[in-house]
Amino acid sequence: MKRRKHLLWLLAAMVVSISFSACKPRGAGSAVTGNAAARTYVPPGQYDEFYNFVSGGFSGQMSVYGLPSGRLFRVIPVFSVDPEKGWGFSEETKPMLETSHGFIPWDDLHHIEASFTDGMPDGKWMFANSNNTPRLARIDLATHRTAEIIEIPNTGGNHCSPFTTENSEYVIAATRFSVPPDGPGGDVPISSYKENFKGHISFVRVDKETGEFDIAFQLKTPGLNFDLSSAGKGKSNGWLFLSCYNSEQAHTLLEVSASQNDKDFILAINWKKAEEYFKAGRGTKQAVRYAHNKYNEETHSATSEIKTEVTVLDVADFEDLAYLIPCPKSPHGTDVNPTGEYIIGSGKLAALIPVFSFDKLQNAIANKDFEAEQYGGIPVVKYESALHGEVEKPGLGPLHTEFDDKGNAYTSFFVSSEIVKWNIEKLEVIDRQPTYYSVGHLMVAGGNSKKPYGKYLVAYNKITKDRFLPTGPELCHAAQLFDISGEKMELLLDFPTIGEPHYAQAVPADLIKDRSVKIYDINANKHPYIAKGESEARVERNGNTVHVYLTTIRSHFTPDNIEGIQLGDEVYFHVTNIEQDWDMPHGFAIKGAGNSELLVMPGETQTLKWVPDRTGIFPMYCTDFCSALHQEMSGYVRVSPKGSNVQLAF
Numbered sequence: 001m002k003r004r005k006h007l008l009w010l011l012a013a014m015v016v017s018i019s020f021s022a023c024k025p026r027g028a029g030s031a032v033t034g035n036a037a038a039r040t041y042v043p044p045g046q047y048d049e050f051y052n053f054v055s056g057g058f059s060g061q062m063s064v065y066g067l068p069s070g071r072l073f074r075v076i077p078v079f080s081v082d083p084e085k086g087w088g089f090s091e092e093t094k095p096m097l098e099t100s101h102g103f104i105p106w107d108d109l110h111h112i113e114a115s116f117t118d119g120m121p122d123g124k125w126m127f128a129n130s131n132n133t134p135r136l137a138r139i140d141l142a143t144h145r146t147a148e149i150i151e152i153p154n155t156g157g158n159h160c161s162p163f164t165t166e167n168s169e170y171v172i173a174a175t176r177f178s179v180p181p182d183g184p185g186g187d188v189p190i191s192s193y194k195e196n197f198k199g200h201i202s203f204v205r206v207d208k209e210t211g212e213f214d215i216a217f218q219l220k221t222p223g224l225n226f227d228l229s230s231a232g233k234g235k236s237n238g239w240l241f242l243s244c245y246n247s248e249q250a251h252t253l254l255e256v257s258a259s260q261n262d263k264d265f266i267l268a269i270n271w272k273k274a275e276e277y278f279k280a281g282r283g284t285k286q287a288v289r290y291a292h293n294k295y296n297e298e299t300h301s302a303t304s305e306i307k308t309e310v311t312v313l314d315v316a317d318f319e320d321l322a323y324l325i326p327c328p329k330s331p332h333g334t335d336v337n338p339t340g341e342y343i344i345g346s347g348k349l350a351a352l353i354p355v356f357s358f359d360k361l362q363n364a365i366a367n368k369d370f371e372a373e374q375y376g377g378i379p380v381v382k383y384e385s386a387l388h389g390e391v392e393k394p395g396l397g398p399l400h401t402e403f404d405d406k407g408n409a410y411t412s413f414f415v416s417s418e419i420v421k422w423n424i425e426k427l428e429v430i431d432r433q434p435t436y437y438s439v440g441h442l443m444v445a446g447g448n449s450k451k452p453y454g455k456y457l458v459a460y461n462k463i464t465k466d467r468f469l470p471t472g473p474e475l476c477h478a479a480q481l482f483d484i485s486g487e488k489m490e491l492l493l494d495f496p497t498i499g500e501p502h503y504a505q506a507v508p509a510d511l512i513k514d515r516s517v518k519i520y521d522i523n524a525n526k527h528p529y530i531a532k533g534e535s536e537a538r539v540e541r542n543g544n545t546v547h548v549y550l551t552t553i554r555s556h557f558t559p560d561n562i563e564g565i566q567l568g569d570e571v572y573f574h575v576t577n578i579e580q581d582w583d584m585p586h587g588f589a590i591k592g593a594g595n596s597e598l599l600v601m602p603g604e605t606q607t608l609k610w611v612p613d614r615t616g617i618f619p620m621y622c623t624d625f626c627s628a629l630h631q632e633m634s635g636y637v638r639v640s641p642k643g644s645n646v647q648l649a650f
């Protein structure tokens with residue numbers, strides 16, 4: 001009864017907090033100190049200190065901001081088509097959005113994780129997950145493009161990802177919805193959840209040099225819902241910690257039925273042991289289907305391949321792989337502090353923050369200090385024996401924790417809409433600042449590394465309400481920048497984000513800016529349909545297929561008048577941009593083309609497929625303002641009836 005009351009109280013608090021946030025709190029604007037503007041002002045022509053890579057949520061994309069200015073530099077298309085970059089429109093980029101279910105032009109991008117070397121961001125890649133049709137992406141920071149996407153089998157709702165180990169040996173992805181393993185055996189009654197539904201944790205191996213990744217193996221667990229995870233670092237390097245909600249193993253009305261137990265779990269995995277067992281051949285091969293898509297920067301084209309097998313190890317078959325730590329209540333984030341000693345749970349419905357000790361956990365495991373009953377074949381460590389301590393009454397609805405370089409933690413509270421700074425050793429609250437409104441993730445620059453840069457914290461809020469000029473029924477989501485160099489956090493800036501922001505990473509500008517690819521060498525372009533200069537521009541017919549080798553340079557297409565196209569033809573415009581100047585793209589569009597447009601960078605070739613649906617004259621034009629004569633950069637294509645005697649001419 002008491003438990004139930006507590007839950008109702010929390011739910012009520014949630015509702016109250018959301019409706020309260022509808023009115024502008026008095027003095028909301030005055031939380032900003034006098035020289036905040038100066039501290040976020042990056043003078044014209046100067047660079048920001050950090051790149052901030054921010055999840056775009058249900059937009060499917062990743063955005064790149066500068067910190068401290070909050071200026072938006074780029075939206076990197078990842079899981080959704082993007083007209084601005086022609087992503088998913090060109091024949092070259094379409095394979096990136098292929099899955100075992102076919103071409104899927106949308107997904108829900110939640111988390112972003114940097115590549116790490118010795119526990120520090122190395123500026124090479126960003127990893128991102130998609131939640132719906134489970135995928136992982138690798139973004140190359142030299143090109144700020146998605147270089148690789150891999151589908152994750154045996155998974156439903158790939159929320160618990162991507163999290164990388166200390167040297168990015170592995171990117172981890174785990175299932176949020178337990179599901180029966182892929183394949184024909186998946187056709188089971190939903191009520192058979194307890195027997196048939198399983199959790200899977202994927203270990204995606206990353207090549208240290210090229211960054212290329214693929215699934216090495218998966219661990220199968222009882223039907224747990226994995227929410228988020230963190231890899232150990234320093235002393236806990238070699239371990240993984242995953243929060244699990246729904247220990248009730250409910251499959252309906254989770255809102256209530258998955259909120260019964262006082263405690264759910266954090267699953268601790270000894271991943272180095274798992275790797276040993278995998279290498280010793282202890283796994284079983286399972287037939288699955290998953291897409292593996294790669295973008296090749298030499299051919300400027302992607303390929304998609306369907307893989308058909310994965311190696312699975314069942315944690316219940318091993319005694320020393322996995323341990324459960326009870327964690328109050330429906331934990332969301334689980335975060336490991338910079339030294340690797342403390343593991344912080346964030347029970348969404350808990351009125352405290354539990355802090356676990358890695359040393360104590362190791363002792364408990366060594367002494368078999370376990371609960372009498374296992375859970376699905378996994379030993380459950382006694383709560384008290386792994387606990388460093390609890391932060392009492394920190395706020396309502398804790399979600400995520402990040403760290404600074406001085407032994408402090410910062411936890412986001414959705415329900416009470418605030419960020420709370422607390423000392424990890426002493427478990428004492430030091431400061432709290434309201435967020436406007438209902439913060440989800442937060443990020444300290446380098447806050448999940450071994451040596452956080454400190455200085456800046458960004459709150460990624462779920463609700464904007466009255467912070468910006470109203471824009472109809474829907475408002476943007478918003479981020480808030482805090483200076484955390486002092487004892488008290490100081491609010492410096494609000495800025496809007498794209499989609500719904502979840503996790504983000506900040507990397508010092510110096511680690512990335514000089515690695516940026518500035519231009520592509522046309523002579524290194526290995527695209528099979530390149531025209532290296534205007535003299536190679538031409539139109540070729542092969543049955544009903546027409547290949548147009550088109551070049552662009554300020555400010556014309558070659559060729560720009562094409563006749564002899566017939567209804568029933570499939571026309572491929574292979575557009576090569578022969579400019580050799582940094583940042584001099586040309587665009588390409590033709591009336592009536594379903595694939596819309598291309599954006600072609602200097603030295604690149606991209607292809608637009610067009611199947612004309614009627615006869616007539618079709619204008620084409622450059623979509624990116626490229627010179628004073630951009631409006632002149634256009635042409636015509638004539639389409640005649642099938643079997644017409646109009647000769648091919650260009």
Ligand code: K7E
Binds near residue numbers: 159399502
């Ligand atoms: Cu990382 Cu936003 Cu998907 Cu928490 S979730 S808020």
Ligand code: RUQ
Binds near residue numbers: 625
């Ligand atoms: S023209 S650069 Cu499209 Cu009116 Cu403006």
Ligand code: CUA
Binds near residue numbers: 623624
């Ligand atoms: Cu080329 Cu505008």
